[in-house]
Amino acid sequence: MSAEEEPLGQLAREFALLGIIAFGGVNTILPEMQRQAVEAHGWMSNTQFTQLFAIAQAAPGPNFMIVTLVGWQVAGILGALTATLALIVPTFALAYAVAGAWRRFSQARWRKALQAGFIPLTVGLVAAGAFVLSTSTLATWQQGLAMASTFLLVMFTRIHPLIPLAVAGVLGYLGVV
Incomplete structure (x- = not known):
């Protein structure tokens, strides 16, 4: 078995990629997270995914707890740590790398246009997540x-x-x- 075929490698790859596109938080990547966990990898059923999301939302703490719970469901404590770190570390590195330029070009036209474009993108991604979760069960x-x-x-x-x-x-x- 290659590392790509092992659940920990799959968790690391999927959540690292998802973290990079999580504009507006983890709720924006729920449809793709659900697709990967349920359809692509078969780690759990739609009902299990929705239940994990409900637990993550009901529990106090950060909004990305769903990631930790999916990792836990797939591979126990190592899965929880792998999924959480895979989501956080690349996202943090990208945000850190971009933050200086983002501040430096605060009045640039392209930045304002890009920022304005993120608003409907984020709303659409959150709406897609709500649709997937609400209709899947x-x-x-x-x-x-x-x-x-x-x-x-x-x-x-x-x-x-x-x-x-x-x-x-x-x-x-x-x-x-």
Whole structure:
């Protein structure tokens, strides 16, 4: 077996590449992370991936905890360390290398245009992540209705997001969804 075929090598390669394109945080790379973990490598099911994401979001700490949990699922403690470091180290090195030029050219036209372009890119990547996570585990029309209702309530009213979350929890507990 080559290093490329071993899970630790695969984790290192995939998360190093993902880290470099994670504009706006880890949520922007969720669709590709899910595709690699579920479809490309078969490390876990859609449901397992979504559950890991839910745990990462519910737990206190950094937003990239999903990376550590995926690594843990794949190869235990070494997988967790490999995935986390593979995401952080190249990203940090790139950010460090670019930071000086980014500051030096703060008034440059090209920088302002590039920065303006990152906004819709980031929003689109986050939306794609939300779509992948929300549709990959829907099993019933009731779940779809709960998801759509929550989205509409949070987007178009001033209702606090914890209210639909609590309602969904109660409906899940009662077996309605």
